[in-house]
Amino acid sequence: MSRDNSNLSVNEVKIIKTGCCHDCGGRCVLRTHVKNGKIIRIETDNGDEPQLRACARGRAYRQRIYSPERLKYPLRRVGERGEGKFERISWDEALEIVSSKLIEIKEKYGNSAILLVPGGGNQGMIHGIVPIVLMLHQIGGYTRMWGAPSYEGVIFASMATYGTMMTGNAREDLLNSKLIIMWGWNPANTIWDPETNLILAKAREKGIKIYAIDPIFTDSAAILADEWIPIRPGTDTALLIAISYEIITQNLQDQSFIETYTVGFEKYKDYVLGIEDNQPKTPEWAEEITSVPANMIRKLAQEYATSKPAALIAGWGPARTAFGEQYSRAANVLCAITGNIGINGGYASGFMRAYYSRERIVPGEKKKTDTSNKEQKPKKPRLKDNPIDFGAPPREDALYKLSGGTNPANTRIHYNDYYEAILQGKKGGYPADIKMAYIAGTNRLNQFSNVNKGVKAFKSLDFIIIHEQFMTPTAKFADVILPVNTFMERNDVAVPWLGSPYYIYLNKAIDSLYESKSDLEICRELLKRMGINSSLLDLPEDQILRLFIAPRKDIKSYNKMKRDGYYKIKVEEPFVAFKDQIADLENNPFPTLSGKIEIYCEHIAEKNNPLMPSFPQYFSHDEHYDSPKAKKYPLQLITPHNKRRTHSTLNMIPWLEEIEPHAVWINPVDAEPRKIKEEDLVDVYNDRGRIRIPAKVTGRVMPGVVVVYQGSWYNPNKEGVDLGGCANVLTNDVHSPGGAFPMNSNLVQVELYVKKQAEGF
Amino acid sequence: MSQMGFYFDQTRCTGCFACAVACKDWHDIPAGPINWLRIKEIEKGKYPKLFLTYLVQACNHCTDPPCIKACPVNAIIKRESDGVVIVNQEECIGKNECGFKCLKVCPWDAPQFGLEENAKMQKCDLCLERLEQGQQTICVEACPMYALDVGPINELREKYGNNIYAEGFNYSEKYKPSIVFKPRFYDKK
Numbered sequence: 001m002s003r004d005n006s007n008l009s010v011n012e013v014k015i016i017k018t019g020c021c022h023d024c025g026g027r028c029v030l031r032t033h034v035k036n037g038k039i040i041r042i043e044t045d046n047g048d049e050p051q052l053r054a055c056a057r058g059r060a061y062r063q064r065i066y067s068p069e070r071l072k073y074p075l076r077r078v079g080e081r082g083e084g085k086f087e088r089i090s091w092d093e094a095l096e097i098v099s100s101k102l103i104e105i106k107e108k109y110g111n112s113a114i115l116l117v118p119g120g121g122n123q124g125m126i127h128g129i130v131p132i133v134l135m136l137h138q139i140g141g142y143t144r145m146w147g148a149p150s151y152e153g154v155i156f157a158s159m160a161t162y163g164t165m166m167t168g169n170a171r172e173d174l175l176n177s178k179l180i181i182m183w184g185w186n187p188a189n190t191i192w193d194p195e196t197n198l199i200l201a202k203a204r205e206k207g208i209k210i211y212a213i214d215p216i217f218t219d220s221a222a223i224l225a226d227e228w229i230p231i232r233p234g235t236d237t238a239l240l241i242a243i244s245y246e247i248i249t250q251n252l253q254d255q256s257f258i259e260t261y262t263v264g265f266e267k268y269k270d271y272v273l274g275i276e277d278n279q280p281k282t283p284e285w286a287e288e289i290t291s292v293p294a295n296m297i298r299k300l301a302q303e304y305a306t307s308k309p310a311a312l313i314a315g316w317g318p319a320r321t322a323f324g325e326q327y328s329r330a331a332n333v334l335c336a337i338t339g340n341i342g343i344n345g346g347y348a349s350g351f352m353r354a355y356y357s358r359e360r361i362v363p364g365e366k367k368k369t370d371t372s373n374k375e376q377k378p379k380k381p382r383l384k385d386n387p388i389d390f391g392a393p394p395r396e397d398a399l400y401k402l403s404g405g406t407n408p409a410n411t412r413i414h415y416n417d418y419y420e421a422i423l424q425g426k427k428g429g430y431p432a433d434i435k436m437a438y439i440a441g442t443n444r445l446n447q448f449s450n451v452n453k454g455v456k457a458f459k460s461l462d463f464i465i466i467h468e469q470f471m472t473p474t475a476k477f478a479d480v481i482l483p484v485n486t487f488m489e490r491n492d493v494a495v496p497w498l499g500s501p502y503y504i505y506l507n508k509a510i511d512s513l514y515e516s517k518s519d520l521e522i523c524r525e526l527l528k529r530m531g532i533n534s535s536l537l538d539l540p541e542d543q544i545l546r547l548f549i550a551p552r553k554d555i556k557s558y559n560k561m562k563r564d565g566y567y568k569i570k571v572e573e574p575f576v577a578f579k580d581q582i583a584d585l586e587n588n589p590f591p592t593l594s595g596k597i598e599i600y601c602e603h604i605a606e607k608n609n610p611l612m613p614s615f616p617q618y619f620s621h622d623e624h625y626d627s628p629k630a631k632k633y634p635l636q637l638i639t640p641h642n643k644r645r646t647h648s649t650l651n652m653i654p655w656l657e658e659i660e661p662h663a664v665w666i667n668p669v670d671a672e673p674r675k676i677k678e679e680d681l682v683d684v685y686n687d688r689g690r691i692r693i694p695a696k697v698t699g700r701v702m703p704g705v706v707v708v709y710q711g712s713w714y715n716p717n718k719e720g721v722d723l724g725g726c727a728n729v730l731t732n733d734v735h736s737p738g739g740a741f742p743m744n745s746n747l748v749q750v751e752l753y754v755k756k757q758a759e760g761f
Numbered sequence: 762m763s764q765m766g767f768y769f770d771q772t773r774c775t776g777c778f779a780c781a782v783a784c785k786d787w788h789d790i791p792a793g794p795i796n797w798l799r800i801k802e803i804e805k806g807k808y809p810k811l812f813l814t815y816l817v818q819a820c821n822h823c824t825d826p827p828c829i830k831a832c833p834v835n836a837i838i839k840r841e842s843d844g845v846v847i848v849n850q851e852e853c854i855g856k857n858e859c860g861f862k863c864l865k866v867c868p869w870d871a872p873q874f875g876l877e878e879n880a881k882m883q884k885c886d887l888c889l890e891r892l893e894q895g896q897q898t899i900c901v902e903a904c905p906m907y908a909l910d911v912g913p914i915n916e917l918r919e920k921y922g923n924n925i926y927a928e929g930f931n932y933s934e935k936y937k938p939s940i941v942f943k944p945r946f947y948d949k950k
Contacts, residue, residue, distance in 0.1 A: 041787055046902055053905040059782040063792075188775035198906055201773045219775045222813035230809050643777060654792030655785055659778045667808060699808035 013040070017565025019504035020058035021487045021494040023120035023441075024646040025191035028054035029566055030061060032488065032509040039065060039488065039509055048568055052194045052502065057646055060655040064486070065513070069470050069652060071483040072514035081459045084476040091515065095522075097480055099529035101463050102139065105436045111140040112388050112432035115418070119442020121649050122469065122484060122519070124492030124506060126544050128441045131523040131537050132467070134383060136438070138532055141381075141388035143432045146395075146408050146739070147415040149448065151316045151351065153324025153740025157616075158350035159399045160325075160601045161332040162578070163591035167350025169311075170574035171199045171500065176345030179307035180210045181300075183331065184236060185315025188219035189643040193500045200224045209307075211300070213239070213292075214317075215638060216665070216707060217700040229300070230702040232625060233636045234745050235290040236318040237618040239297065240330035242286030244337065245272045246301035253305070254339030261585060262336050264600020268615040281618075289618070289626075291702070305338050309345030313352070317640055317744060322621040324740025329616035336597045342582030344574075354575050355499035383536065397612070397737060401593060401603050416449050416735045419457035435462040440484075440519065443472040443648040446714050446726050449741065450733035452689045467519055472648065473714040473726070484519055485512040491541050493549065493561070501554070501569040505561045520544075612737035623732060623747050625704065633686050633747035635670065635706050639727035640744070642709035651713050662725050663696035665707035666750060671697040674752055681753040683721070684708060686730055686746065692753055693725035706750055710743065764824065764844035765887055766914030766939025769817050771927050773908035773943075776800060776815040783903035784819075787888070795873045797885040798900055803929045805947045812947040816929040817909065819885035819900065820871035821938030822846045828863035828872060836882070837863060843913075844939065845887045848872075855879030868933055887911065914939045 013033045020028045029045035029052045039062055045051040074094035079085025089097075105113050116136060118129040136142045148155070158165050171193060174180060180203060187196045201224060204210055212221035213229045213236070221228040231239060247253050248269055258265045274280035283294035283301075304310050314331035321327065331349045340346035381390040389410045394400030398409035412431045413421045425433035437458070445454045451473075458464065458477040466478040475481050487494075489512045494504040512518070524537050536544065549555055554569050561567035580588040589595030593603055605614035620626055625636055641647070644656040651657075664684050666676065676682055682695045684706065691708070701707050708727040715724030722729045731743050784790070784798040801816040822839075826846050829837045836852035839845070853859075857879040864872040864882075874880040888898035892911075896902070901909045910917060918941055925932045927944035 040789075042783075043787075043899070044783075044903060053903065054779065055905060056778040056782040059779055059786055059903060062786055188777065194905065197775060197777075201906055205772075217808075217811050217813060219777075219813075222811070223773070223775045223815075228809070228811070655782050658792045659781075669808075698804070699806070699811050700804070700813065702808065 016507050016509040018506045019494050021123045022646040022649045026194050027494045027496045028052045028058050028194050050195045060653050063653045075481040077479050081477045098465050099526050112143045113435040114142040115434045115437045116142045117437050117439040117444050122441040125548050127519045131520045132440050135523040141386045144411045145413045145415045146411040149741040153319035154316050154328045156325040156738035157328030159402050163402050165351035165353045167348045167577045168352035168354035169576045173574040174203050177311040179310040181312045182212045183314045184318035186218040186220040190641050215702050215705045232291045233638050234321045237327045237330045238286045238289040241281045242283050242297050243301040245281045247305045253337045257339030262597040262599050263594045267600045309343050311347035314349040320743040322742040322745040323619045323736050325738030326616050333599050342578035348577050353499040355501045414735050416733045419453045422457040437464045440467040443474045445474040446648045449731040451729045483516040485516040490518045503567045633749050637746040637748045638744040639710040645711040648711040662712045663694045665696045665701040667703040669703040683753050684750050686748045689729035691722040691725045691729050763913040768910035768917045768921050768941050770908040770943040771945045773906040774815040779903045780900035783899045787899040814928050814945045818869050821940050824937035827866040831862040831866040847886050848882050850881045853881040
């Protein structure tokens, strides 16, 4: 062994309990070993069951904290935007520039000229974007955007069908299922709460059959499932509808459940049977579209409808498509017509939150339960309200009559439209002329569609400020970079990602490295410089945290949570969504407008948009496998999450990098005619851009589909070819009528990169 | 002597690499060629009938380790008390001078070497420092799937059975690696 540990006694090493809190599908316990103010090792949870064991990303965190690439000082841009040339400045100077710019833009153009570009990359209850939002509210607000790339289509569908995001059952309830369908769902890589994979393994060990439906033979499909059913990307809705067809024509639906708990089944049935459009949505119809054999569709339908209780878990990936909400609604409807809702072992799909700890509760605010008293809203915005869009009428396309979704209905600019909003402003019909972007917790340029358009938009702005830890492709466009610390350098609380019953206390393990500061510290100082001397943010860190924790009645002891590093809540029985509704609908209606599960949604019907139908339908689109564009760009690109990054965070961590080198996955059937062999450098391109990365030739992706895992950092060469392999160079900056991001609906071509002679000289 | 060994549940391993990264963090090993714990990705079959499984391999702390015999300077020893095979780096003469003799005889590539000139051998020491403090190895405590276990091999066999075969693993009657499996095999059907 290269290192002598014999003199390392426990006395010298202090174990400080913290956790991992990036924008992944977990929130896990990390116990840091700190010696002389430095983290020397990391362990995970070894305490009470269920243990919140960290994945490789958390285990590698030491290399992120101490990365030589960490930003050490405030920086001011000296080169062109995107060039990455900066000079070191003092905090005093940096804060002066930022505060005076904020005031200048506000006074000259109004607060709407300030665009907040937030993200979940650097989180906590009181850090990350939280203090920035509160700060900007205090100075008069900012232009806000709506839409979450991970799940906007899913939220839309969850709200439309159930009126809520609380649609999941506790994970351990899967052990009560007779059949599990993992649809576009790869928890082996994306975690989906720390206990999920272990429970799936136990379910399979118990003899519960598990299907995986996915264009990729994922780790979940390979290890957790009994059978993999490959499906052409973006056609999931057709498969779901054909399963419905088979169930209805075989009379396998749960008619009494449908009659008692749902509205609109007949309308959907007419569509499925083809009464109106003369196209019965038969398994043969779906085979043509999805490439799933008709007999397999029949088998799936038969098994799902007759193996009650069965859990159809509709993952979010297939909803990151051109009509993502239709997939998600069709899945919800399938759960409903088989009566698999509100029962142990069943599953409602939807947004799939199963425990409320993630809901954002602001101190002093009561949870909204009644949607009818909208008029009673206070006239003046509170600290939690953004003055810019406060009181604005809701967006016409939003499901604004429902409450409980995270989607702000009074906000006008969709995230995938914001480059156009920046470039066109009011002249283009957008609500503001944006002059300044305030970016935090996000490598936004990299992580949203159409990077090359983003470059143009970012270059057109007057001023860009970013809170960052690394010189990301986005940070390269900033005028001032403020180095923020990580969650191991401050105190905070992590709420679970989707919703398992626990909290993690992130104890500060080490002092802030170099000159980095917390977001909270930065905002405090900026507020003072802007002449605002009284703010919630001025309170000590611990006091703000206690205030934020106070409304969470499930935390009985803040001190115990801090001491243990976690707070695991003992629930009497596993949560089952809609159990109360199913037991007594009269007294517990569904939080929809009809009080029932909405197969047909009147609120959507009012919008009278044929592409936003009142019940789920399958659509093709101009970037689908069967569109004219597919002649030029014959391969479907999907851009899922892999096992070694959290979005673009942790991209450059050597321990993680070696796990799975970045590559485009391509089936041998598509690689051979292109003369592409394993590890060959290839170009993946379309009209939006071109990336150049090695190929991984594998049967793990179906023919006609290529995979570029999202999150790799954009790194253009002189010709504008991205050598970093950022998937969003190729994705389209549009959104579905329900707000879904089409990150998995892109057509591309792939060709072998042949190095030109001239380049060698 | 109570020979220590590994248990690996191949049916549960999702190839998440939490164990491998935890191992590198605990033992402070940089990214690169030194992997005390290795994860083999085994892909078989042809689309759409595919098979994929993972095999986690550290050092099997053999009953009769070939590396010990191969080492020209007796730098590798097997501990009397628990059968853990360890290397004395002060004795090891280095990869260039020796020519990787230990690595060449190990069927599972347990001996590991850095890139530097004449790097000395290093490998899984079964987290002796942790075991001696009554803790589990770092890899066992890392696994979110509870697919790994370390303990006296007799106890592991009692608990998990005697299976010595797994996909991608070649058992050696001669060396008797201290490992038992719950395997997952490729079925051509």
